[in-house]
Amino acid sequence: MKINNLPNIFTAALPVLERLENGGFEAYFVGGAVRDLLLNRHIHDVDIATSAYPEEVKELFQKTIDTGIKHGTVTVLYGDSSYEITTFRTESGYQDYRRPDHVTFVQNLDADLKRRDFTINALAMNLRGEIIDLFDGLNDLKNRLIKAVGNPEQRFHEDALRMMRAVRFMSQLKFKLEDKTKQAVKDHHQLLKKISVERIRDEFVKMGIGPHSRQAFQTFLDTNLSEDVPDFAGKSDLLAVYPKLKFNPTEETSFWSVIIILLKIQDTQINKFMRDWKNSNAMTEAVEKIVTLFDLFSERIPTDYELFKAGKTVLLNTIDVAHILGQPIDSEALVDRYMALPIKSSSELAIDGRFLIKQGIEPGPKLGKMLNTIKEKVIAGELENNEEAIGAFVAKQD
Numbered sequence: 001m002k003i004n005n006l007p008n009i010f011t012a013a014l015p016v017l018e019r020l021e022n023g024g025f026e027a028y029f030v031g032g033a034v035r036d037l038l039l040n041r042h043i044h045d046v047d048i049a050t051s052a053y054p055e056e057v058k059e060l061f062q063k064t065i066d067t068g069i070k071h072g073t074v075t076v077l078y079g080d081s082s083y084e085i086t087t088f089r090t091e092s093g094y095q096d097y098r099r100p101d102h103v104t105f106v107q108n109l110d111a112d113l114k115r116r117d118f119t120i121n122a123l124a125m126n127l128r129g130e131i132i133d134l135f136d137g138l139n140d141l142k143n144r145l146i147k148a149v150g151n152p153e154q155r156f157h158e159d160a161l162r163m164m165r166a167v168r169f170m171s172q173l174k175f176k177l178e179d180k181t182k183q184a185v186k187d188h189h190q191l192l193k194k195i196s197v198e199r200i201r202d203e204f205v206k207m208g209i210g211p212h213s214r215q216a217f218q219t220f221l222d223t224n225l226s227e228d229v230p231d232f233a234g235k236s237d238l239l240a241v242y243p244k245l246k247f248n249p250t251e252e253t254s255f256w257s258v259i260i261i262l263l264k265i266q267d268t269q270i271n272k273f274m275r276d277w278k279n280s281n282a283m284t285e286a287v288e289k290i291v292t293l294f295d296l297f298s299e300r301i302p303t304d305y306e307l308f309k310a311g312k313t314v315l316l317n318t319i320d321v322a323h324i325l326g327q328p329i330d331s332e333a334l335v336d337r338y339m340a341l342p343i344k345s346s347s348e349l350a351i352d353g354r355f356l357i358k359q360g361i362e363p364g365p366k367l368g369k370m371l372n373t374i375k376e377k378v379i380a381g382e383l384e385n386n387e388e389a390i391g392a393f394v395a396k397q398d
């Protein structure tokens, strides 16, 4: 198979491959870029594999960065882009199921492709656009299958994260998991315990916001991968609702919120849950606000002040979560009411503390309380948002 019209992201890299070839080495595009090219998906970066050793790569290019010399990777800055160029290698001795103890450089592409996770990720392309397909990856692309290269058990023992990558790719690409590969995940899901939460989380989120996340989540449950991630063990009954959701989440905040709601996690426990998953403070705070507003929606219609306090982003995110969960909610009315609020942030209030002091109110708790009352009244539409009206209101108090 030969690709004739390569997208710009590849043609821009052709001089890099040429320079390696002119230096007497082999060089290929590998990995996700080749897969995504054949699937007509957006390509975010192109990786290059070569027979040249890292030192030899560095001699050929002016600007390089030692990204992962030990693992054979040099970053080359060329034109407006940067390329990770990795020496053909096999990875041997994965004592801890995580990272290779050492890599062995090899002289041919075949051995390099053999150590990769899935057949669709083990395709290579040379600078003439010719596809090298040693493991029937093109056929699996056509049949939309995630299939391990060679022995799946071996691939998962080398790097257990690959089991999460399998369900992540299912979701992102709308692929199925090939039977033997799926069986190997079922048999070895416990290996995931060896993997850092951060790496698991990144794959889990990519799965959660992919266009096929409900199907992928079903496999995540069927294979018992869910038993080996933070706070999910023994919760498969609650999580079984996920594949039956109305829509797939498209935002990370929505994904976490939906999970927390399905798991029936108490408000006070959200923080712990998010931290167990090593989420950032910003992500945790955003999710807490969404879940809190969602709970409020389930009980009653929020007041204008509650809508004001939530803010537009949290309101829209919460509406999104309600839609995903199939919770009936009059989102149009809520958005209309929010848009009609007299002020959308405290800074839009016509007066501030200094104004109240000039009106004779002493600085202290009483002033703060008065400021809040004014804000609530303005938001409720009971007081006009200008100095005159507010001044008159203040004069009438005590």
Ligand SMILES: Nc1ccn([C@@H]2O[C@H](COP(=O)(O)OP(=O)(O)OP(=O)(O)O)[C@@H](O)[C@H]2O)c(=O)n1
Residues within 6 Å of the ligand: 030, 031, 032, 033, 047, 115, 116, 117, 118, 121, 122, 159, 161, 162, 165
């Ligand atoms: N645990 C892993 C991670 C990566 N790879 C190989 O390294 C390539 C690049 O890895 P990475 O960038 O993590 O994944 P991509 O397949 O490129 O997917 P993405 O589009 O998310 O970058 C993969 O295609 C695959 O050949 C692997 O075999 N095992």
Ligand SMILES: [Mg+2]
Residues within 6 Å of the ligand: 031, 032, 033
């Ligand atoms: Mg990649």
